[in-house]
Each structure stands twice: as structure tokens, then as C-alpha cells.
Amino acid sequence: MRNFLDQYSRGMTRVNKFIDLVILSLLFIATSLPVITIGASFASAYNAVIKVTRQSRGYMWKEYLTSLKDNFLITMPAVPLLLLSAAGIAYIIYQIFPYRNNMVYGAYLVFSILIFLLIILLSVHLFAASGRFDLTRGQLFGTALRLTLSSPLKNLLLLFVVLGLAWITIVFWPLIFVFPGLFFLFLTYLLEPMFHRFINYEDDLKEEVEDDGPLDVMAGLEKKEEAEDPGEEKD
Secondary structure (H helix, E strand, O other), X not given: OHHHHOOOOHHHHHHHHHHHHHHHXXXXXXXXOOXXXXXXXXXXXXXXXXXXXXXXXXXXXXXXXXXXXXXXXXXXXXXXXXXXXXXXXXXXXXHOHHHOOOHHHHHHHHHHHHHHHHHHHHHHHHHHHHHHEOOOHHXXXXXXXXXXXXXXXXXXXXXXXXXXXXXXXXXXXXXXXXXXXXXXXXXXXXXXXXXXXXXXXXXXXXXXXXXXXXXXXXXXXXXXXXXXXOOOOOO
């Protein structure tokens, strides 16, 4: 029992990490309420899980709020565009619903569902990359698009997890205070290998910008097939 209560024991470490995930869930919910901040909240949560939960660096609330401030302006324009795209698809489906017995309606419905799922994937990759790397909006969109169109099995798993957790949260709503943190933790294990494949990690992390100067992340994208070893993150 004494060993368990030791702050450096494996048991207490796991308890602290779980508490951090609950804090992350609460922060994510609170900062996502204005809707326009969802992108920045997503990016901040992803970045905070990497630093605090997986790398045991810093405090969850501090890392989250710092990242939220850094990501707000760059992610803000993407949120209304993605929401309007999804809303536009839903509106057109609603308008042609009276013709649902027509084959054209069925074909358009399938096409619309596929586009909607692509929008979800694009959003996840876009905001996660924003939280992880210093990229311009154009570079972010290009990276997110490549990630969305690659690794179909991982993207299918990602969709399954996103939609599954959304459904479970709606049915068992008290879990909303835990599931966001668990989702972002799982997401890091799914996306980090994909980031390693498409982005040269050497000198690419945000905390190293001040020491290493401007980053050319897109160079890693262009040379991904040439480099057999994508490099390791710096301590």
C-alpha cells in the first residue's frame, strides 16, 4: 500500500494520468462550447496528450491553454468552412428527400455520406497536425489531405472510433467527462505513425522553433519515400 501511494510508483502514475485525462476532457468541452473554437480545442488536446500523458512533461491545464492560444488563429477559418460544407450536404439531402424513390437520390445519398466521412477525417488530421507542428494554413491543408487519402485501413479504424465514441457518449452522456481524453490518447497512437511517414520529424516540433529557426516541414513531405529512417523526436 505504501508503494502504491508513492507519487513515483506505477500505480500513482496511472492514477495521475487518468486524472489528467479527466481534466483534459473538461477543458476540451468547456473551450469547444463557442463552436468556432473547436479546431483550436482539438489541436490543443492532441498536443497536451502528447506532452503530458505520453511524455510526462508539464501540467495538463497549462499545456492545453498555451496550445489553445497558439492554435486559435490558424484553425479558426477552417471550422466554419468545414461546418458549412457538412451543412450544405445535409441541406441538399433534405431538399431532394421527396424524390427518395428515385435512383438519383440513392446515388447522391451514398455520395454525400462518403463526402461527409471524408470531411470528418480531414478535420481530424487537420487539427491534429496543427497541434503537433508549425505549418502554414496551406501546408496544414495539404498534409491533412494526404493523410486523409492514405492509409485506408487506419482511416477506417479512425472513423469507427470517432463515430463509436460519439454514439456511446450520446447514449451514456456522463461518460462525456472521460471519453474525450481517452479518445485523444488513442488518437495519438493511431496518428503518430502516420505523421512519421509523411513528415520529417527532425527539427519539426513546436517547442524547438525558437532554438532551430524556421522549419521546412514540407521538405519532409517531398522526401518521405527517400528517407528510410524518418528520424526521432528530440528530448
